Amino acid sequence: xxxxxxxxxxxxxxxxxxxxxxxxxxxxxxxxxxxxxxxxxxxxxxxxxxxxxxxxxxxxxxxxxxxxxxxxxxxxxxxxxxxxxxxxxxxxxxxxxxxxxxxxxxxxxxxxxxxxxxxxxxxxxxxxxxxxxxxxxxxxxxxxxxxxxxxxxxxxxxxxxxxxxxxxxxxxxxxxxxxxxxxxxxxxxxxxxxxxxxxxxxxxxxxxxxxxxxxxxxxxxxxxxxxxxxxxxxxxxxxxxxxxxxxxxx
Amino acid sequence: xxxxxxxxxxxxxxxxxxxxxxxxxxxxxxxxxxxxxxxxxxxxxxxxxxxxxxxxxxxxxxxxxxxxxxxxxxxxxxxxxxxxxxxxxxxxxxxxxxxxxxxxxxxxxxxxxxxxxxxxxxxxxxxxxxxxxxxxxxxxxxxxxxxxxxxxxxxxxxxxxxxxxxxxxxxxxxxxxxxxxxxxxxxxxxxxxxxxxxxxxxxxxxxxxxxxxxxxxxxxxxxxxxxxxxxxxxxxxxxxxxxxxxxxxx
DNA sequence: CGGGCCGTTGACACAAATCAATGTCCGTGG
DNA sequence: CCACGGACATTGATTTGTGTCAACGGCCCG
Numbered sequence: 350x351x352x353x354x355x356x357x358x359x360x361x362x363x364x365x366x367x368x369x370x371x372x373x374x375x376x377x378x379x380x381x382x383x384x385x386x387x388x389x390x391x392x393x394x395x396x397x398x399x400x401x402x403x404x405x406x407x408x409x410x411x412x413x414x415x416x417x418x419x420x421x422x423x424x425x426x427x428x429x430x431x432x433x434x435x436x437x438x439x440x441x442x443x444x445x446x447x448x449x450x451x452x453x454x455x456x457x458x459x460x461x462x463x464x465x466x467x468x469x470x471x472x473x474x475x476x477x478x479x480x481x482x483x484x485x486x487x488x489x490x491x492x493x494x495x496x497x498x499x500x501x502x503x504x505x506x507x508x509x510x511x512x513x514x515x516x517x518x519x520x521x522x523x524x525x526x527x528x529x530x531x532x533x534x535x536x537x538x539x540x541x542x543x544x545x546x547x548x549x550x551x552x553x554x555x556x557x558x559x560x561x562x563x564x565x566x567x568x569x570x571x572x573x574x575x576x577x578x579x580x581x582x583x584x585x586x587x588x589x590x591x592x593x594x595x596x597x598x599x
Numbered sequence: 600x601x602x603x604x605x606x607x608x609x610x611x612x613x614x615x616x617x618x619x620x621x622x623x624x625x626x627x628x629x630x631x632x633x634x635x636x637x638x639x640x641x642x643x644x645x646x647x648x649x650x651x652x653x654x655x656x657x658x659x660x661x662x663x664x665x666x667x668x669x670x671x672x673x674x675x676x677x678x679x680x681x682x683x684x685x686x687x688x689x690x691x692x693x694x695x696x697x698x699x700x701x702x703x704x705x706x707x708x709x710x711x712x713x714x715x716x717x718x719x720x721x722x723x724x725x726x727x728x729x730x731x732x733x734x735x736x737x738x739x740x741x742x743x744x745x746x747x748x749x750x751x752x753x754x755x756x757x758x759x760x761x762x763x764x765x766x767x768x769x770x771x772x773x774x775x776x777x778x779x780x781x782x783x784x785x786x787x788x789x790x791x792x793x794x795x796x797x798x799x800x801x802x803x804x805x806x807x808x809x810x811x812x813x814x815x816x817x818x819x820x821x822x823x824x825x826x827x828x829x830x831x832x833x834x835x836x837x838x839x840x841x842x843x844x845x846x847x848x849x
Numbered sequence: 850c851g852g853g854c855c856g857t858t859g860a861c862a863c864a865a866a867t868c869a870a871t872g873t874c875c876g877t878g879g
Numbered sequence: 880c881c882a883c884g885g886a887c888a889t890t891g892a893t894t895t896g897t898g899t900c901a902a903c904g905g906c907c908c909g
Binding site: 502503544545547548551 | 896897898899900
């Protein structure tokens with residue numbers, strides 16, 4: 350077990366343990382998974398549509414987007430993955446990609462072979478369950494994404510996305526202000542929300558009016574409650590730190 | 600093992616076996632799951648937002664929608680479930696509902712306790728994997744739903760939905776025409792696509808122009824290729840009958 | 850110095866929402 | 880049997896949010 354890998358995968362173990370209960374042995378088994386780190390340039394599609402992959406990808410650094418392309422050429426981002434996320438754990442059970450994965454900014458990823466993931470899931474049912482739960486959370490985020498692009502107005506939709514990302518990045522308030530790096534262009538934000546970059550730009554202007562700014566890839570939220578209200582944001586769907594008693598008693 | 604239950608759950612086994620390889624023993628274990636059938640009236644929410652459930656739901660008959668409600672009162676349907684679908688297998692690993700489940704029409708459902716589902720998943724890793732795969736397909740459908748409401752125009756979006764449902768219902772062409780029952784109102788279609796019922800009505804008029812009609816809850820598609828082209832539909836994401844050699848060699 | 854990429858702004862077009870009225874069907878009760 | 884009410888479908892007039900097109904400015908990087 351390489352120390353390097355152990356420290357890399359520690360983030361993954363930590364993520365799983367935030368929602369599932371794993372014994373030391375089970376945690377160690379995940380630490381020991383073989384993993385191959387690689388750096389991906391911005392805008393590079395490291396999984397293409399229709400491609401059959403033999404590994405799942407864990408994000409160590411950067412920002413990864415799941416892209417779906419439609420005939421007319423416009424692109425829709427259906428998921429964003431930040432450090433600590435598995436982008437496609439489901440590829441273990443469905444290895445042919447139905448959407449592409451692209452690094453939105455220069456990113457470092459870890460490729461973990463399906464064979465190893467399947468082996469650990471088969472040996473430890475609790476690990477299989479933790480994987481399943483992790484994917485379930487991704488589905489919940491995706492369902493909220495549908496709501497966001499489906500029936501919220503642009504400013505509300507953008508507010509919701511910023512709230513979600515602040516939570517997922519576990520941003521802490523500094524004197525009432527939440528500030529974090531968010532390396533997306535306005536055009537990419539448009540692809541995520543089904544809007545044009547022009548409209549994103551104007552909508553950011555509106556958010557400025559309630560104390561939320563996005564300049565130079567830095568989000569700054571001065572009034573969290575107001576942003577949540579505008580975005581109709583309820584963090585419940587993120588299932589943060591759901592590992593209480595009911596999980597132990599199974 | 601009751602014959603009644605066996606015939607009910609046979610649909611579920613069939614579904615799982617269309618994408619996963621299960622031994623006879625594993626199939627029998629699913630057949631033997633305890634299940635409680637119940638009839639749900641149209642418009643009744645049988646799982647409410649925030650509720651913690653102890654069972655997953657299988658649709659025997661009717662049509663079930665997954666609903667998300669936003670502050671302003673408008674509703675967004677994020678998934679449709681037809682007979683043969685599990686609506687919330689993921690509730691085994693995340694029992695607190697982050698969206699509601701409602702019968703769109705009078706429906707018959709089967710409630711299967713989480714304890715039983717978890718037990719069979721723990722005993723048979725291949726079953727756990729089949730469950731996981733089934734959920735992965737739901738995620739792929741959800742991702743397409745994002746694309747649909749996010750960046751397609753109304754007529755394209757509606758066309759895509761009708762194509763998807765025709766495939767999921769496994770509709771066969773009759774003299775080049777696909778015809779099937781689809782018990783949704785125009786208002787519900789609007790909730791699914793993030794459009795108003797008025798606009799759905801007008802858009803259905805447009806689809807009439809390319810030989811697709813929806814009258815009296817019956818969809819009739821005279822020109823499949825044209826509808827697919829309009830909806831930019833590629834059925835690949837539905838993962839129909841993905842159970843070939845690569846799955847056996849694992 | 851020059852060429853891209855990104856952000857910003859304005860004028861205009863258009864798709865879809867909204868508001869409102871009317872029509873149709875169907876179940877219910879007088 | 881007919882009158883009524885409610886849910887759903889249909890249609891028209893108008894408004895509005897967002898897209899499109901276009902131009903310009905800042906900035907980084909080669």
